[in-house]
Amino acid sequence: MSIGLDLGTSGVKALAMDEHQNILASAGAALTVSRPHDGWSEQEPADWIAATEQAIGALLRQIDPASVMSIGLSGQMHGATLLDAGDRVLRPCLLWNDTRSHAEAAKLDADPAFRAITGNIVFPGFTAPKVEWVRRNEPEIFAQTAKILLPKDYLRLWLTGEHVSDMSDAAGTGWLSVADRDWSERLLAETGLTRAHMPRLVEGSDVSGHLRPELAARWGLSEGVVIAGGGGDNAASAVGVGVVKPGTAFLSLGTSGVLFAATERFHPDAAAAVHSFCHALPDRWHQMGVILAATDALNWFAQVLGLSPEVATRDLGDLQAPSRTLFLPYLGGERTPHNDAQVRASFLHLGHDSDRDAMVCAVLEGVGYAIRDCRDALASTGTRFDRLIGVGGGTRSDYWVKLIATILDQPIELPVAGDFGGAFGAARLGMMAATGQGAELAVPPRTERVIEPDRMLTGAFAEGHARYRTAYQTLKLLH
Structure with missing residues (x-):
């Protein structure tokens, strides 16, 4: 049996699928968005964890937890989740539809290297201009930033203890060489970052880690449950259809x-x-x-x-x-x-x-x-x-x-x-x-x-x- 977790903007969904790809059960939990100013859109990562706990708990009451062999992750793209050296969240996550960083996006996009390497316009919704906005407007937060994770990858950190992302989600940050499927150190440097700030990359169908023993014990799952690389919400949906x-x-x-x-x-x-x-x-x-x-x-x-x-x-x-x-x-x-x-x-x-x-x-x-x-x-x-x-x-x-x-x-x-x-x-x-x-x-x-x-x-x-x-x-x- 495999579980799929989808961290959306308005809620978390958990779904269980058997070995024949039949859906056995599903459950969800709602999330809210904070919009303190025009063009801003934020969520607290702690709320993602609470909603995922709620959704998984409801799902596991409908199935045999011991039959679960893997968990895959899907999630809203582009969000900037900033962590310090102890993996503490430094500020609310700037979401995909947060457009406050339009000036920073235009500045980065004016550098021909970004389009040449990523193959994309630097949109205000992408992760790189959001982090650049933090560097300009919240320098004390930027100085403490040790790791930058996308929303679903913060869930992965909680599930496995590993800093990992997949190629499809990473492609929407503005830092990935999409043709090479690897971080671009040149583009990271343009925003004051290094490869050390980034998670390790895997393909969506690869093993990214294993469920932490304490969570497995709490939920009644077997040890060694595989956590797949997963995908950004649209790439994962494409696999689904x-x-x-x-x-x-x-x-x-x-x-x-x-x-x-x-x-x-x-x-x-x-x-x-x-x-x-x-x-x-x-x-x-x-x-x-x-x-x-x-x-x-x-x-x-x-x-x-x-x-x-x-x-x-x-x-x-x-x-x-x-x-x-x-x-x-x-x-x-x-x-x-x-x-x-x-x-x-x-x-x-x-x-x-x-x-x-x-x-x-x-x-x-x-x-x-x-x-x-x-x-x-x-x-x-x-x-x-x-x-x-x-x-x-x-x-x-x-x-x-x-x-x-x-x-x-x-x-x-x-x-x-x-x-x-x-x-x-x-x-x-x-x-x-x-x-x-x-x-x-x-x-x-x-x-x-x-x-x-x-x-x-x-x-x-x-x-x-x-x-x-x-x-x-x-x-x-x-x-």
Whole structure:
């Protein structure tokens, strides 16, 4: 049996999988985010431990703990967890959607070495500019920093006592030579760091350590439980849905929106604001377009209306031609393709006929247009796919999936009911580490149904997307 742990932004999920990859049980615990200033987003690492204890405890009450042979890890990427020489946390973790370090990111990105070595723009959400912000604004904290860990790797430290990360998560720091799958001492030096500040690197399907005996005894697990390298949340989710070969991709409609395509080689194009990262499996890479607010945008607007998202979207009916009203979903800035930390969301072209449903449709369309931006950015680098799998909470809305399929002019496959996200991918990586098996375990789930685009409306939505792109340029002039 293998356990997958997924440290998300809003909670920790624990999932148990048997040797046939059947999900036996799952459990979770909630987390909250602190936003003390505009653009800031933080969590206390101690809260991750408490939530993981709660989730694991609930999970183990549903299964036979003695049957567990491995644990895989998945987690939110890019967070800066700063530890002193005694592994004490020095400050709250700056999260993936924290954009305070936009000036530091621009400074690092102006150094050609960063794009040349990492293959990526230095986004404000990446780890390196966050640590640079700490160096400039909290020098006493920076001076005490002995180790820098990503969020899931802080859980690993608690589980194993080891400072280790995997290639997929490390690729999002801004310090990794992605082609070489190793830390770049040149880039570390640019931010006042050395290799000693960094965790040891392993592949996601490798053994990263073993469960500490005291935790094994407390939970009733056998000694020597393997802890796999695991992966960043999207790479682990890709393993969960079997997106490990070129030509396959998945669309995740979660808090953020992700369009993730597997590639067999590293072929970056930083100017497109596409993420080019290591996959969680050896000798594989991926490209990814990311928007910062997907279901987050719908949840925000539903809260403004005083409704649940389900009620807000309940009466939309069949897909109609695009709304004249536009919504640009940049609640906390945007990544692909704009790399703009300061832009903010906006409604445009509101009129007397802009009722609640029209504005809800505009929010859903705005997210769809932002996903189209990601698809176009990937295509500009030569990355294309003929199979697109939809996952995440937003895919529970047939209206929204139909809308995005029409905007992309691409069928979207919805898998059979089940959890194929980061926790499941982490459990698969745990099984790979424990058994020595590899990508053959990462098979796609069966497709329950395919949502086809409405080709009577693809032209209208293409025109809507063109208006959306023009609106962004207008909005950019205003901020």
